[in-house]
Amino acid sequence: MGYTLHGASGNPSQIEAAGALARASGEEAVAFLDLLHWSILTKLWALLPVNEQECFRSTYALSLEERESRWPEAVDSHCHLDRWSRRVNVNLDINIWNSMARMSPLLDIETNLRAVVTNFCDPSTYPNNSLLETLYGVRCFSTISLHPKGASKYTDADIQKFCMLLERPEVVGFGEVGLDHSVPYAEWLGQAILLKRVFSFLKERHVLVLHCRGADGEIHGKEVHMCLLSIMLGVVSPEQRIH
Known part of the structure; x- marks a missing residue:
């Protein structure tokens, strides 16, 4: 890997700089302009310290018009802001978009993330009503769930809290719920029982977010998909929106 001189002539300082950049990036280049790829x-x-990234971003910031016209619009349809915020140590509040841009330096370059x-x-990180309203107001739409992997640990209080949050108008989705057979076999029945119980709280206005994962080593997951389908038949409306 490294810069390869294109032709017999060239500015020595330019060649030296190109070689250093190529070594730093680990990319091979056959012409100086290749380093602008x-x-x-x-x-x-990615090699720059955070403070230098901030300096470049503020000095050469794209205008709103440039961002909107240059990059495609996108919506992240499935993420876990509560887990992400804990991992990067930021607060979930009205400044969440600034936090995401600060912690993800390429976010506003690759796409115009609209929502x-x-x-x-x-359950331990469920949002309160105030946070639901705040997130909804800044285009962060919430879904509430009881993940199947935790089925053996949920209490009646957890399920009651889940049901109460589903009634909030800011909650747009039900899930992710479903089956996860990557856990020990002894836990599978508990997941099915939990799923049948919570399906009784599903409303037509919700988008049902399903989680379906087969046992480790099972490539196609046919068994777990058939189990999930058998539970849903006669319980979930054929008209239900599903993600």
Whole structure:
């Protein structure tokens, strides 16, 4: 890997700089302009300290018009802002978009992210009413769930809290719920019992977010899909919107 001189002539300082950039990025280049390719620039950007990234971002910021016209619009239809915020140590509040941009330096370069759907599937991090309203107001739409992997640990209080949050108008989705057979076989029955119980709270206005994962080593997951389908038949309307 490294910069390869294109032709017999060239500015020595330019060649030296190109060689250093190529070594830093780990990319091979056959011409100086190759080092301006987005893949190399992205790697070089990642090498910069956070304070230098902030300096470049503020100095050469794209205008709103440039961002809206240059990059495609997108919606993140499934994420976990509660888990992400804990991992990167930021607060879930009205400044969430600034936090995401700050912690994800390429976010506003690759796409115009217009909205996110965030799944709250851990009762210990369920949002309160105030947070639901705040997130909804900044285009972070919430779904509430009881993840199947935790089926053996949920209490009646957890299920009651789940049901209460589903009544909130800011909650747009039901889930992710379903079956996860990557856990020990002894836990499978508990997942099925929980799923049958919570399906009774599903409303037509909700988008049903399903989680369906087969046992480790099972490539196609046919068994778990058939189990999930058998539970849903006669319980979930054929007209129900599903993600």
